């Protein structure tokens with residue numbers, strides 16, 4: 001478990017984007033769509049803590065090693081579904097990258 005203090009956990013931005021999923025889309029290069037949510041900076045810090053708690057509780061099962069951004073987005077999706085479902089997923093134009 002690693003929280004990068006230079007990234008979203010300590011962000012002071014009004015809007016923080018967090019990747020929460022992806023799907024294959026052969027019409028795009030790279031060939032996938034990324035989905036993200038936008039939160040305020042305190043919500044983003046809470047999201048990151050919940051993500052890390054998911055590792056601690058082994059909630060990600062076989063996907064626990066999320067060094068790969070795709071795996072990280074899948075795990076973030078579980079936190080989104082469980083705790084932030086009120087925030088709509090948006091298709092992101094940004095390249096996939098863990099923001100935590």
Ligand SMILES: [Zn+2]
Nearest residue numbers: 051055066075
């Ligand atoms: Zn993680």
